[in-house]
Amino acid sequence: MTTALSVQCPECGGALEVRPDVLAAEIVICQNCSSELEVVATGPVVLALAPEVEEDWGE
Secondary structure, three states, X not given: OOOOEEEEOXXXXXXXXXXXOOOOOOEEEOXXXXXXXXXXXXXXXXXXXXXXXXXXXXX
């Protein structure tokens, strides 16, 4: 059995738990503020707000 890692949400500052095998570039959702967060590093786990998806209008 693996234990979840506790990390701090960069948006609300609340604690959230992620799997210990989380991958870089994976998106996780904060259970406190519902922000979409991107894993930017895995050792230790570092989270950042996920970039907004924008249309490129074929450019």
